[in-house]
Amino acid sequence: MSGAIDLAIRGGTLVTAADRFRADIGVRDGRIVEISERIDGATEEIDATGLFVLPGGIDAHVHLAQPTSDGTVMADDFETGTRSAAAGGNTTVLPFAMQVKGTSLRDCVTAYHEKAAGNCYTDVSFHLIISDPTPQVLGQELPALVRDGYTSFKVFMTYDDLMLNDAQLLEVFDVARREQALVMVHAEGHDAIRHMARRLEEQGRTAPYYHAEAHAEIAEREATHRAISHAQLTDVPVVIVHVSGRDPMEQIQWARRRGMQVYAETCPQYIALTRDDLKGLNMDFEGAKYVCSPPPRDADGQAAIWEGLRDGTFDLFSSDHCPFYFEAPAETGKDNHRARTSFRWVPNGIPGVETRLPILFSEGVSKGRISMERFVALTSTNPARLYGLYPQKGALAIGADADITLWDAGLTRPITQAGLNHGSDYTPYEGMEITGWPVRTLLRGRTTALDGRTVEGPRPGRYQSRGLSEAVTRAG
Ligand code: DUC
Ligand code: ZN
Ligand code: ZN
Numbered sequence: 001m002s003g004a005i006d007l008a009i010r011g012g013t014l015v016t017a018a019d020r021f022r023a024d025i026g027v028r029d030g031r032i033v034e035i036s037e038r039i040d041g042a043t044e045e046i047d048a049t050g051l052f053v054l055p056g057g058i059d060a061h062v063h064l065a066q067p068t069s070d071g072t073v074m075a076d077d078f079e080t081g082t083r084s085a086a087a088g089g090n091t092t093v094l095p096f097a098m099q100v101k102g103t104s105l106r107d108c109v110t111a112y113h114e115k116a117a118g119n120c121y122t123d124v125s126f127h128l129i130i131s132d133p134t135p136q137v138l139g140q141e142l143p144a145l146v147r148d149g150y151t152s153f154k155v156f157m158t159y160d161d162l163m164l165n166d167a168q169l170l171e172v173f174d175v176a177r178r179e180q181a182l183v184m185v186h187a188e189g190h191d192a193i194r195h196m197a198r199r200l201e202e203q204g205r206t207a208p209y210y211h212a213e214a215h216a217e218i219a220e221r222e223a224t225h226r227a228i229s230h231a232q233l234t235d236v237p238v239v240i241v242h243v244s245g246r247d248p249m250e251q252i253q254w255a256r257r258r259g260m261q262v263y264a265e266t267c268p269q270y271i272a273l274t275r276d277d278l279k280g281l282n283m284d285f286e287g288a289k290y291v292c293s294p295p296p297r298d299a300d301g302q303a304a305i306w307e308g309l310r311d312g313t314f315d316l317f318s319s320d321h322c323p324f325y326f327e328a329p330a331e332t333g334k335d336n337h338r339a340r341t342s343f344r345w346v347p348n349g350i351p352g353v354e355t356r357l358p359i360l361f362s363e364g365v366s367k368g369r370i371s372m373e374r375f376v377a378l379t380s381t382n383p384a385r386l387y388g389l390y391p392q393k394g395a396l397a398i399g400a401d402a403d404i405t406l407w408d409a410g411l412t413r414p415i416t417q418a419g420l421n422h423g424s425d426y427t428p429y430e431g432m433e434i435t436g437w438p439v440r441t442l443l444r445g446r447t448t449a450l451d452g453r454t455v456e457g458p459r460p461g462r463y464q465s466r467g468l469s470e471a472v473t474r475a476g
Helices: 077-088 105-116 135-147 165-180 191-202 210-212 217-234 246-257 275-279 287-291 299-310 337-341 356-366 373-385 468-473
Strands: 007-010 014-015 020-022 024-028 031-036 044-045 053-056 057-062 089-098 127-128 151-158 182-186 238-239 262-266 404-414 434-444 448-449
Touching: 044 434, 053 373, 053 434, 057 077, 057 246, 057 373, 077 089, 077 151, 077 434, 077 448, 089 404, 089 434, 105 135, 135 165, 151 165, 165 182, 165 217, 191 210, 210 275, 217 238, 217 246, 246 262, 246 299, 262 299, 275 287, 287 337, 299 373, 337 468, 356 373, 356 404, 373 434
Parallel strands: 007 044, 014 053, 057 089, 089 127, 127 151, 151 182, 182 238, 238 262
Antiparallel strands: 007 024, 014 020, 024 031, 053 404, 404 434, 434 448
16 A cells, blocks of 8 residues: 555644544555555655644635736735745635626636636645626626525625625625535625725825724624624625634624524734734835724734634634735835725735734744634634635645645744835835744645745646535535
């Protein structure tokens, strides 16, 4: 048996979402074919002594090469974005194929595939974004796309160029129910944000910091409740993405107590940043580096997020990697002429695909707040289950893809821009001390990254068509 093994990962401690144990892993043709006490005679061996062996990270919320309406350019395309992801311990990422209003959803998906093809260091699979739910989109394009394996899509309750009104949300939820797609919701109340923004601007409060006040937690709480109510009315499971603090969390817990299928995602910025970071040095424009939506909250919000990560309120820990340059030529970055006049024009989003896993490992596992098994559940196994990739992805099991990350739990070094691989010209986590780093990433048994840098050569990432979400099959 052992003679037929291409690769053996030997001597490590395997950690899954359920347990941990000492074992060797045997890989053939890119899949795990053996997990046993000792595997000898493989063609290639990796010595994992002293390391933890985890399923590769699955980042279920990233934005790459996404078009914008204001001329801002995303700092990552598929090549740099997936390079950064692989170096940060990921083997699969799920970016968004966004429908540009007035255009066909199918055409947007086709265009997005063209950007990805041949350029990826990780596997990729696309969520859809529905911004224009015309009868053609809801009646034909979306059902056909779900059948083709695009089994999840996101809707927005804010942003002029993306938001759906309540009637549209309900209609889209109905289609999700009928077609068995999983809905992801950006839950922030548009009118409340606009009202707050106008008031702040009238008071001359235009620095980036005021983004955090305009995008009030109350507006997130209200929209979360509204999204949940719409989901209840249409009897459809939903994922509330990028939940930032205690108030929206309580709405999710309230719904769950009533037996509703509401899933929740949070992100590194809600445990590692606070709204004070948006103040920059002295309420200056440096604060724009931290502008994202929803914004980071306060210390109590962070404490709430940790409770939720521990107690199961959160199913997913994703990056919401939405990378912009800080300084960029021709006003294509965060620091542009209009953004200097008001926080309202600062592009919303921060880079984080490479730092997601180290931040949760260090702040969560190394500091004793969550177990390593829970870390695996939040960052790999649950995203695979919720987004139709399990058990091919997110598992250390016979038959699964050999998507594996080796972790050195004792390695301590800070996050620095120079050490990262993303396209942005800064990291919001500069100088953050991290204990526990991914030291090797393998995609289908092939090493894609080593000690924080990708391995050069042909880019091995493939597109993954997905099955139905477990949330949907559970709903019946
Ligand atoms: N929502 C996201 O999901 N990502 C970046 C910006 C936003 O508003
Ligand atoms: Zn969003
Ligand atoms: Zn996002």
